[in-house]
Structure formats: C-alpha cells, structure tokens
Amino acid sequence: MTGNVTLTFPPDFIWGAATAAYQIEGAASADGRTPSIWDTFSHTPGRTAGGDTGDVAVDHYHRFRDDVALMSDLDLGAYRFSVSWPRVQPTGRGPAVQRGLDFYRALVDELLEKGITPALTLYHWDLPQELEDAGGWPHRDTAYRFAEYAALVGEALGDRVGTWITLNEPWCSAFLGYAAGVHAPGRTDPAASLRAAHHLNLAHGLATSELRRVLPARAEVGISLNPATVRPRTPSEADRDAARRIDALATRVFTGPLFHGRYDADLLDDTARLTDWSFVRDGDLELIKQPLDLLGLNYYTPSLVSATDAEGSARERRDGHGARDHSPWPAADRVAFHQPPGERTAMEWSVDPTGLYDLLQRFSRELPGLPLLITENGAAYDDKPEPDGSVHDPERIAYLHCHLEAVHAALRDGANIRGYFLWSLLDNFEWAYGYEKRFGAVYVDYATQQRTPKSSALWYAQVARTGRLREADDLG
Numbered sequence: 001m002t003g004n005v006t007l008t009f010p011p012d013f014i015w016g017a018a019t020a021a022y023q024i025e026g027a028a029s030a031d032g033r034t035p036s037i038w039d040t041f042s043h044t045p046g047r048t049a050g051g052d053t054g055d056v057a058v059d060h061y062h063r064f065r066d067d068v069a070l071m072s073d074l075d076l077g078a079y080r081f082s083v084s085w086p087r088v089q090p091t092g093r094g095p096a097v098q099r100g101l102d103f104y105r106a107l108v109d110e111l112l113e114k115g116i117t118p119a120l121t122l123y124h125w126d127l128p129q130e131l132e133d134a135g136g137w138p139h140r141d142t143a144y145r146f147a148e149y150a151a152l153v154g155e156a157l158g159d160r161v162g163t164w165i166t167l168n169e170p171w172c173s174a175f176l177g178y179a180a181g182v183h184a185p186g187r188t189d190p191a192a193s194l195r196a197a198h199h200l201n202l203a204h205g206l207a208t209s210e211l212r213r214v215l216p217a218r219a220e221v222g223i224s225l226n227p228a229t230v231r232p233r234t235p236s237e238a239d240r241d242a243a244r245r246i247d248a249l250a251t252r253v254f255t256g257p258l259f260h261g262r263y264d265a266d267l268l269d270d271t272a273r274l275t276d277w278s279f280v281r282d283g284d285l286e287l288i289k290q291p292l293d294l295l296g297l298n299y300y301t302p303s304l305v306s307a308t309d310a311e312g313s314a315r316e317r318r319d320g321h322g323a324r325d326h327s328p329w330p331a332a333d334r335v336a337f338h339q340p341p342g343e344r345t346a347m348e349w350s351v352d353p354t355g356l357y358d359l360l361q362r363f364s365r366e367l368p369g370l371p372l373l374i375t376e377n378g379a380a381y382d383d384k385p386e387p388d389g390s391v392h393d394p395e396r397i398a399y400l401h402c403h404l405e406a407v408h409a410a411l412r413d414g415a416n417i418r419g420y421f422l423w424s425l426l427d428n429f430e431w432a433y434g435y436e437k438r439f440g441a442v443y444v445d446y447a448t449q450q451r452t453p454k455s456s457a458l459w460y461a462q463v464a465r466t467g468r469l470r471e472a473d474d475l476g
C-alpha cells in the first residue's frame, strides 16, 4: 500500500478530528454539573496513572472559542465531540439543565460559523453517578434513562446538528467498565458485563427511535463501535477458534443485535456458564435493530490471539494494555493475547494499517451500502517541545499516513467511506493512563494550557485542505 504516488480522496470526503467531553472539558462542577462515573473513578486512589482526573483537563469548557479557531486554522471540515450527560441532566433523570445545553449550543454555533460540521456523540462514557448507584448499565432502567436524555439533547440541538452518534465504543463501557474494572465504574463482574452490553444495545435502539421522533428528517443517526480485528496466531483450528470467541465478545455481541436482530448462537454457548441471557426480553431485539444512517468505526490496532490450556490466560495482556487481574473477555479463559511484531506506539499498540483495511472491507460486505465513518484513528507518542516551543512528531505523521493509505485502498476497493476523524484534536485525559499519553495533533502544555499544533497537525491540515496524500508529505 505504499509507493511514490499522490492519492486523491473524493471531493466530498469529510476530514475531521474528534474529542470526548470528560477528556477535554474540565469545569467538572461548573453550572450544575454533578459527578459522572469517571469523576468518581478518577478520584478513587489507584485507578488512574498519577491519580490524574478530568477536573481541569484542557479547560475546553472555558476555551472552546479558541479551540474552534484552532480547528478553523487547521482547515478541519468536521468536529466530533461528545455531550457530558451530567452537565445536561445531572441526576440522569428529569428536565435538562439549561446552562448545560447552552454550552453545547454555543459550541455548535461557533463551529457552524467557521464552516465546521458538528458530529455529536451522546455517550462517551460519562454516566451520571446517580444512575450507577441505581445499578448502572447492568440495570435495565439505565437504557430507558439514556433514551430520555437523548431526546432532551435532540430537541435542543436537532435544528443545528446533522450527525448523531448514540454510543461511543460500548465494548469499553461494558467490558473494561464492568468486567476488567480498568475503566469506570471499575467493577469486576463478568456476568454483569454481559447484561451491561445488552442494555447498551437496548439504550442505542431506544435512543435511536427517540432521535427519529425529535430530529428533523435530514439528521443522520449512527453508533461508533471499536470492532476488533482479531487474528489467530497460527492457522490451527484451536487458534482460529480462539479468534472466533474473541470476535464474538468484541464485535458480534454488538453488530449481531444492531444489524441482524440476533445474538449469535456461538456467543450464547460460549457464555452459558455465566448467564442464560434471560435479561434479553421479548421485543428487545426488534427495538435494538433500528435502521441506521451510518456506522462509526474506531480503529487503533489489531489483536493477535492463540488458544492455550492455561486457565485465566486471557487475563495476561490485551494489545499491550498492561497486566490485568480481571479479564475483559467474559468466559474466554483459554485465550492468550500476543504482541504482534513490528513498530508500536507509546500505548504499546502495534502499528498495522491492514487491520483498518480489513475492518472496512468486513463491514462493507456485511452491511452493503451503509455509509462508514471512521470516527477515531490515531496514536500516542512521547511528544516533547523543542527549545523554541515547536513539537515534531514524525511518528504520528507516519501513523496517520499509512492508515489513510489503507482508507484510500478500501475506497478504491468499493467501501462506502464518508470521512475520517483523527483522534484526537488535542492532547487530553487518556482515561486510566491520565495525562501521560498524548494522542493530540495539537500539543497542550498542561501547566499553562497553551496549545501548539504539532507538525502532524500542520501535515493533516494540508491533507484536509487538498484532499490529497502525497508521499513527500511524510517528512512533516
């Protein structure tokens, strides 16, 4: 997929960047906002690197006008952000808080004024703590609360936001949050994590029908998934079976009900010792399978797995996410994860654009005609400013370049890809890793909150401006 050629993207291809509320906003108790599960989790000793929290983050809540100006300087055509549920509906129930909605309305107006198309994610992991106290995602009622919240935001912003994403990466919410416990709310109950996954699916379905009710007909609704590109370490039947089991828990537990109205039989069998799935009630699968306008795909790195006899080996590692006491893979005990050879990012995630190509091809075939939107792709590196303040990140340029080559190849091979959102616009709070890991195209000095576009930001601006990827641009 390389060569000394210029690759040209379709003229209407969307070039954007993405963020999430808790990772950038700060202002954690401003204007009536109450704690989300991420406030509670990050304030619990030992949960995040260095005890970092999103209390201040990059203070985007107060600096959003400057940040939108920066996006405009970088020629971005679109911006994906998320709404903080506890800012809009602090207890997760009842009427909306006007000041919370005002913030997002002001942000959207600023974007529109600069000609930047907003793409709004309703849930990027910040569940109001009160709803967690009432049972969280393993509790069915949370899905109904989410649909109500979706309607409130839809009513408030539907006249000016055209792209709506219900959930971001429900895999992380369900399995990192309720099985591995490395994300909020930090629970380690594999059976509960499967209930959470179903209720996230239900939440998406209920919210989608609410959005259809309140949004203008032109609005587009979708979901952002992080499907795994799972590869067996050898072609042996045992390793291929390990890959099948992980694919069921990573991807098909969501795409099955969302797109095909079913939970696959192998998934039900594999997890039978944890649950009989009786929490799936009559009618749920019909509610979940709503026609969608687009599928958001987030991709960072593939997974390499093998079968093992050792009990509990799925606990060892996942793509370099570090040692874990509890597995994010319910009932998949005899699976080992391996570090693929080759280059890695600062997350220890291997750099492999063929995983993105494969993902795009897979969903093009599985969901013919459905527009695909890459809602996240990017990399963390150990960026450091030069004495003159500039920040050079040739590794990030190389990462973005080879992944955009993969996108171009998938387009060439017929995939219906609408656009690409770089993760992330700014360095930010990288969840359990705190501020240690920098994913931004724009460097943030956390002491002063000063923003400095890295060389990758300038490089990406040129790609966005011209719609072209040139080999020589790699030099950054």
Ligand code: PNW
Pocket: 020, 023, 168, 169, 172, 176, 226, 298, 321, 376, 423, 430, 431, 439
């Ligand atoms: C995604 N995993 O998170 C999120 O959508 C972003 O908020 C985040 O900053 C970005 O990717 C980079 O991490 C993930 O363990 C976190 O497989 C963890 C995993 C995947 C995605």
